[in-house]
Amino acid sequence: MSRASALLLLVLPLLLSLAPRPQATTFPTETPRLLEDGYGPMELLPEKEFRESLKERAGDPELVPLASEPTGLSPKALFDLTLVLDQEVTLAVDGDAEQGYRLIADLNADGRLSDEPIWPMKKGVFDLPLPSGAKEAKDASIAEIDTRLKRIHAGKEVEIPFLMKVVLTEDAIRPPGGEASRRYALSTLSTLRTGVLSIPGRSVPFAIRGEGGIYDYGHDCVVFDLDGDGKLDATKRTSMEFFWVWEKTVNLGGRSYAFSVDRFGRSLTLTPAKKSPERADLEPGHPAPDFTFRDLAGKKHRLGDYRGKVVLLDFWGTWCPACVVHAGDLARAYEELQPQGFEIIGIEAGGTAKEVEEFISRYNLTWPQTIDPVESSQDGPLRRLYRVLGAPDYFLIGPKGEILLAGEIRPAVVIREARARLSARP
Helix, strand or coil: CCHHHHHHHHHHHHHHHHCCCCCCEEEEECCCEECCCCCEECCCEEHHHHHHHHHHHCCCCCECCCCCCCCCCCCCCEEEEEEECCEEEEEEEEEECCCEEEEEECCCCCCCCCCCCCEEEEEEEEEEECCCCCEEEEEEEEEEEEEEEEEEECCEEEEEEEEEEEEEEEEEECCCCCCCCEEEEEEECEEEEEEEEEECCEEEEEEEEEECCECCCCCCEEEECCCCCCCCCCCCCCCCCEEEHHHCEEEECCEEEEEEECCCCCEEEEEEECCCCCCCCCCCCCECCCCEEECCCCCEEEHHHHCCCEEEEEEECCCCHHHHHHHHHHHHHHHHHHHHCEEEEEEECCCCHHHHHHHHHHCCCCCCEEECCCECCECCHHHHHCCCCCCCEEEEECCCCEEEEEEECCHHHHHHHHHHHHHHCC
């Protein structure tokens, strides 16, 4: 090696360290507002059953167990867990239909309810979602929590807005796959914080959606107003404007940026990055992203090889209760429609090969299946390609490779559409 080359090797690290680094810019958000589309079912249990259920999660670092001291509530009280910031804590509903109900939650995460404020549940009417997808107006008791929580973060005490809504009915419902009925109650912790990005040549409104006061989990999302129509829809996850937090990169104004979300949604930070390819548009009418996969027998397949057929991409998991419930529906639809040109590609995530094989054997799922492996705590490449989160999730692909239905979770809707498309073919 020449003396000049040796000198260059010594000096190069210094030169690189002196090179200007991409400048990160942070954009603040407004105060959060509660969303009405994020309701999920609650599993309200009597105290004895609730405490028994907590034993299964002994030692879980994310769980704050209910202390053994008296709760101060009546024997009528029903209990469940709820997410408060990054911990699961106890929530209780106490009272009856005649005297009224009250809500208590372990907001300070100390395991006790006796030191918490009481949130009255007011009587009202609520459009209750039904398993069919329709809604029915029902008398309900409703509580809204709107407070600020103090926590230590990065060595400093911070105040974090926390919003929650709980709806309790006198009805009973049996959940999918459940053995017993329970009180029909719903809660939502979904919140939205909005802001505006200033990038060269334009301003871009954005919104961050979080759960329980936290906004930087992989399943949280950011919506960018890319087309400038002033709309920020945090529910349309197949939209080109919808980004999961785990995606981390966005193209704006012809440039690529790495984005990061403040843990409590107070801001979003952009850092210039290397040019990244555009994401696939998953909206109906656009070409379905092509991919290859190997089935459980090791045979290689390609989505493009299914041209001319109506294809259902079934993103599922052995751990998914709804997937268990709907397995028979898919099997019957496949037996009926496969001779007419209907195919299914099963894409499982989260289960072992043995669990997957036992599942498909039990429910007679005879179509090709592949396991999309989890990589470094992230979903596998196929789920990332179709930006899937959770299960079930269905994409219906037409004979020309076009997306017919995107991100549907109701198999009845998918099967009905598949049957209509097949019957309309010449």
